[in-house]
Amino acid sequence: xxxxPILIAAAALFSIxxxxxxxxxxxxxxxxxIELILxxxxxxxxxxxxxLSDVFLNGQIFSIFIITIAAAEVGxxxxxxxxxxxxxxxxxxxxxxxxxx
Amino acid sequence: xxxxxxxxxxxxxxxxxxxxxxxxxxxxxxxVLPFLAALLIxxxxxxxxxKGAELALGTVLFIFLYSSALLYxxxxxxxxxxxxxxxGSIGSYDLEFGWVVDGLSIMMYFVVGTVSSLVFLYATNxxxxxxRYTFFFTSLTLFAGSMLVLVSSPTLLQLxxxxxxxGVCSYLLIGHYWEKKENSSAAMKxxxxxxxxxxxxxIGIIVLALSTKTLRISEILYQSTxxxxxxxxxxxxxxxxxxxxxxxxxxxxxxxxxxxxxMAGPTPVSALMHAATMVTAGVYLLGRMFPxxxxxxxxxxxxxxxxxxxxxxxxxxxxxVQDDLKxxxxxxxxxxxxYMVTAMGSGAYTAGLFHLWTHAFFKxxxxxxAGSVIHAVHTNNMSEMGGLRKEMPRTFSTFIIGTVALAGxxxxxxxxxxxxxxASLNHEGHNIYFIISVLGAFITAFYMTRAVLLTxxxxxxxxxxxxxxxxxxxxxLIVLSGFAIVAGWVNIxxxxxxxTTWVTTRKNAIVExxxxxxxxxxxxxxxxxxxxxxxxxxxxxxxxxKAVDGDEKIKIKPIWKILENKYYLDIFYFKFIIDxxxxxxxxxxxxxxxxxxxxxxxxxxxxxxxxxxxxYNNLDQEGIDKVLNxxxxxxxxxxxxxxxxxxxxxQQYLMYFLVGVIVISLIILLVL
Amino acid sequence: xxxxxIFSYFLLLLLLLxxxxxxTTSNVIHAAIFLVFTLATTAILFILLSAEFVALVLVxxxxxxxxxLFLFGVMITRAPLGxxxxxxxxxxxxxxxxxxxxxxxxxxxxxLQTFDSTVVISEGTSTKLLGEILLSRFVFPFELVSxxxxxxxxxxxxxxxxxxxxxxxDQI
Numbered sequence: 001x002x003x004x005p006i007l008i009a010a011a012a013l014f015s016i017x018x019x020x021x022x023x024x025x026x027x028x029x030x031x032x033x034i035e036l037i038l039x040x041x042x043x044x045x046x047x048x049x050x051x052l053s054d055v056f057l058n059g060q061i062f063s064i065f066i067i068t069i070a071a072a073e074v075g076x077x078x079x080x081x082x083x084x085x086x087x088x089x090x091x092x093x094x095x096x097x098x099x100x101x
Numbered sequence: 102x103x104x105x106x107x108x109x110x111x112x113x114x115x116x117x118x119x120x121x122x123x124x125x126x127x128x129x130x131x132x133v134l135p136f137l138a139a140l141l142i143x144x145x146x147x148x149x150x151x152k153g154a155e156l157a158l159g160t161v162l163f164i165f166l167y168s169s170a171l172l173y174x175x176x177x178x179x180x181x182x183x184x185x186x187x188x189g190s191i192g193s194y195d196l197e198f199g200w201v202v203d204g205l206s207i208m209m210y211f212v213v214g215t216v217s218s219l220v221f222l223y224a225t226n227x228x229x230x231x232x233r234y235t236f237f238f239t240s241l242t243l244f245a246g247s248m249l250v251l252v253s254s255p256t257l258l259q260l261x262x263x264x265x266x267x268g269v270c271s272y273l274l275i276g277h278y279w280e281k282k283e284n285s286s287a288a289m290k291x292x293x294x295x296x297x298x299x300x301x302x303x304i305g306i307i308v309l310a311l312s313t314k315t316l317r318i319s320e321i322l323y324q325s326t327x328x329x330x331x332x333x334x335x336x337x338x339x340x341x342x343x344x345x346x347x348x349x350x351x352x353x354x355x356x357x358x359x360x361x362x363x364m365a366g367p368t369p370v371s372a373l374m375h376a377a378t379m380v381t382a383g384v385y386l387l388g389r390m391f392p393x394x395x396x397x398x399x400x401x402x403x404x405x406x407x408x409x410x411x412x413x414x415x416x417x418x419x420x421x422v423q424d425d426l427k428x429x430x431x432x433x434x435x436x437x438x439x440y441m442v443t444a445m446g447s448g449a450y451t452a453g454l455f456h457l458w459t460h461a462f463f464k465x466x467x468x469x470x471a472g473s474v475i476h477a478v479h480t481n482n483m484s485e486m487g488g489l490r491k492e493m494p495r496t497f498s499t500f501i502i503g504t505v506a507l508a509g510x511x512x513x514x515x516x517x518x519x520x521x522x523x524a525s526l527n528h529e530g531h532n533i534y535f536i537i538s539v540l541g542a543f544i545t546a547f548y549m550t551r552a553v554l555l556t557x558x559x560x561x562x563x564x565x566x567x568x569x570x571x572x573x574x575x576x577x578l579i580v581l582s583g584f585a586i587v588a589g590w591v592n593i594x595x596x597x598x599x600x601t602t603w604v605t606t607r608k609n610a611i612v613e614x615x616x617x618x619x620x621x622x623x624x625x626x627x628x629x630x631x632x633x634x635x636x637x638x639x640x641x642x643x644x645x646x647k648a649v650d651g652d653e654k655i656k657i658k659p660i661w662k663i664l665e666n667k668y669y670l671d672i673f674y675f676k677f678i679i680d681x682x683x684x685x686x687x688x689x690x691x692x693x694x695x696x697x698x699x700x701x702x703x704x705x706x707x708x709x710x711x712x713x714x715x716x717y718n719n720l721d722q723e724g725i726d727k728v729l730n731x732x733x734x735x736x737x738x739x740x741x742x743x744x745x746x747x748x749x750x751x752q753q754y755l756m757y758f759l760v761g762v763i764v765i766s767l768i769i770l771l772v773l
Numbered sequence: 774x775x776x777x778x779i780f781s782y783f784l785l786l787l788l789l790l791x792x793x794x795x796x797t798t799s800n801v802i803h804a805a806i807f808l809v810f811t812l813a814t815t816a817i818l819f820i821l822l823s824a825e826f827v828a829l830v831l832v833x834x835x836x837x838x839x840x841x842l843f844l845f846g847v848m849i850t851r852a853p854l855g856x857x858x859x860x861x862x863x864x865x866x867x868x869x870x871x872x873x874x875x876x877x878x879x880x881x882x883x884x885l886q887t888f889d890s891t892v893v894i895s896e897g898t899s900t901k902l903l904g905e906i907l908l909s910r911f912v913f914p915f916e917l918v919s920x921x922x923x924x925x926x927x928x929x930x931x932x933x934x935x936x937x938x939x940x941x942x943d944q945i
Contacts, residue, residue, distance in 0.1 A: 001778050001892050002891055003888055003890055006781075007888060008884055009788060011881060013811075015880070016795070016796055018872065020795065022756060022873070024796070026850075031846075033795070042815065049824065050822040051890055061907055065918055067831060068921075069918065071834055071839055071922075071925075072921055075925045076929055079932035079933040080932060093750075100749025763872065763879065767879070
């Protein structure tokens with residue numbers, strides 16, 4: 001089995017995730033799109049691990065780390081969204097222009 | 102200008118020096134100790150009986166004793182050694198710290214140790230009851246320590262670190278009373294002006310390090326004196342860049358603007374900064390890199406010379422019109438630094454450093470004296486002083502010694518060092534520069550005498566009753582005036598030239614002109630310039646009226662012009678032209694005008710002050726300040742327009758970012 | 774073409790379709806469900822690529838925990854549960870499409886030029902071996918990640934906690 005279709009699918013998933021981040025209004029939906037991106041990276045790591053037949057399993061271990069970090073990120077991200085929601089009564093990220101001059 | 106037979110000369114000279122033994126090996130103590138002391142003062146200072154001042158004082162006393170021992174050792178045996186501690190590497194560059202023990206460094210250690218000890222002692226009393234007393238001593242100790250890091254540095258990297266540390270500490274100290282806006286902005290001005298120059302130094306260091314493949318100063322100097330090709334190609338650039346760095350710290354035109362403003366700091370800081378720890382750094386850098394300049398970058402030395410001469414004359418003229426006593430001294434420092442840089446630029450290594458050495462003592466003396474006066478009368482303005490001669494006899498007599506030393510009258514320190522600079526200029530054939538330097542000596546004598554007359558003579562013009570300062574403040578003055586007298590005697594041509602031997606004892610030989618005996622032309626012109634300056638100032642400010650009127654004479658120069666054109670007209674005629682308020686001045690001017698000699702005398706005075714005014718108003722205020730203001734207002738305008746793209750919408754930011762990523766990847770893919 | 778190839782192409786197609794659904798559906802709950810779908814197909818893909826343990830972790834951590842967290846998030850922020858036309862930022866759509874397509878194009882161009890080897894599908898990976906490597910060669914990052922998780926835990930609690938002393942009456 002060739003590695004190219006897997007990598008291209010991962011790239012497509014990555015682009016889909018970026019589309020989602022740019023388009024979605026709801027902050028929770030943006031976080032979902034970020035998960036898509038992380039997932040595409042995972043696919044790449046595992047595929048390369050299989051391609052190289054790495055004895056140290058670097059690719060798999062990296063994807064495990066990424067999954068862990070992603071879990072942490074979702075936890076914090078949702079906590080921030082919750083905080084913002086409490087203060088502004090909305091989860092619409094267009095409303096949060098705190099970084100404006 | 103550069104010795105033609107440089108390489109041959111270098112081969113012939115066998116310098117006598119030893120490795121210095123134990124005392125050189127433990128020199129790191131004086132570099133590390135201030136930082137330890139600063140740490141201790143920070144944490145324990147408040148609980149100590151003297152609020153941390155005793156730790157600071159102990160540290161600088163130790164530095165003073167250790168450097169005296171080093172100096173003794175050096176004067177008897179001669180030390181030239183350097184020590185390295187390798188702490189890692191960046192690429193192929195070794196990351197090394199260490200300490201240098203050679204003539205130049207030992208001289209600097211001694212200057213820093215002596216002046217710091219006396220200033221610290223003075224400050225314990227001067228700063229009594231001021232806010233942040235403990236913190237003040239922390240920063241002061243750090244300031245001295247940073248300077249020692251700088252002057253002990255065997256590598257360019259450590260030099261840069263010390264250089265920046267000095268800048269930071271000066272920021273803390275100048276802005277000590279930061280509650281007042283102008284003080285904190287003065288600190289900011291000093292820091293930023295220095296920073297601009299530091300960029301030059303930094304690039305210079307990078308250029309030199311890249312071309313020589315090393316950060317060790319001695320290695321770079323070795324390569325410069327042995328005709329290495331790589332360093333030759335960047336020598337001019339590197340030399341000028343290093344000098345830009347030196348211009349910032351040593352307050353050379355046009356980067357001198359921070360130094361007069363730095364008077365916002367407490368007086369002990371000014372004394373320390375002007376004498377030992379900060380402004381000498383630039384001259385030290387030129388001295389440290391002198392073999393490089395001489396061997397490779399002699400064109401850069403021409404630039405150095407030019408800026409030095411501009412500074413010495415320009416700043417001297419400005420000093421004439423200042424009313425703030427500390428500002429007179431500040432501009433005088435700038436002018437004297439101009440002398441040092443001029444000496445370096447003309448290839449007179451010893452002369453420049455010798456002036457640094459003598460200047461450190463008498464300028465510290467003058468500043469501490471000024472501080473004592475200001476402490477007593479609670480104002481900086483000389484127009485509110487006067488007549489302090491009787492109330493403050495000790496301050497007065499020591500201030501007089503400092504003034505005479507600065508004016509360059511024998512046998513005080515300034516005479517010998519200034520004479521050596523003049524002699525070198527004369528010998529190298531820089532005739533115009535020689536004349537300007539003599540003129541500078543004349544102006545120096547003029548404004549210092551003016552300051553003394555306004556401050557100490559005549560009637561007291563301020564409020565309250567000033568009285569002599571505490572012993573803790575006058576003892577440093579007396580000790581320093583002793584130094585101001587004898588410091589010049591270590592280098593009398595034809596009699597005793599110990600200083601020359603000291604500072605030239607280093608691993609990379611120095612080749613320079615050093616007068617074997619007194620240069621009669623230089624000596625006579627320097628001496629007569631000093632006498633003439635003092636005499637003229639005495640005439641303008643003392644003999645022909647009250648001291649304070651001398652200034653007013655100068656200030657009405659447009660009227661003076663009218664007067665000059667209508668020389669034979671009656672005094673009553675003036676009363677129709679001149680505002681009745683100024684009648685007294687007009688009368689004064691009329692009496693002044695009764696003979697040709699007076700006219701000549703006034704002409705000189707007026708021209709000098711006018712030139713000073715022009716320099717101050719046009720160059721300082723209009724030129725340099727305006728450029729700075731324009732750049733800031735320009736930034737503000739552009740900023741207010743550009744800020745509109747900051748919509749605060751995260752997704753838009755991400756979009757911009759991604760477009761950037763795409764463009765860059767396309768460039769990499771398609772172009773590269 | 775072998776059966777496994779056909780199967781994996783089908784899997785990848787499924788992955789992409791459900792991924793597209795995640796970002797295009799106008800129903801918040803559907804988006805979460807489609808993410809579960811995407812992750813499930815990814816897990817199957819991992820098993821195909823002989824990374825069983827990672828697949829398992831993906832199922833446990835993502836489908837088991839993260840998605841539940843998302844659903845909580847959706848509910849707490851009171852997103853409308855039915856189809857919602859307001860969910861997308863329409864003015865961004867054109868640019869977003871352009872940007873994601875060009876990123877995809879660049880990636881594909883590079884990938885097609887660089888990689889053409891085949892994937893070795895072995896018997897599978899010993900979980901024991903994975904554990905040994907994780908706790909020997911990667912023990913430092915492993916410990917570090919545990920600190921990150923601890924930090925996330927504390928941070929999450931601190932941020933999401935209702936601090937009554939700081940709360941106004943009208944902000945519940």
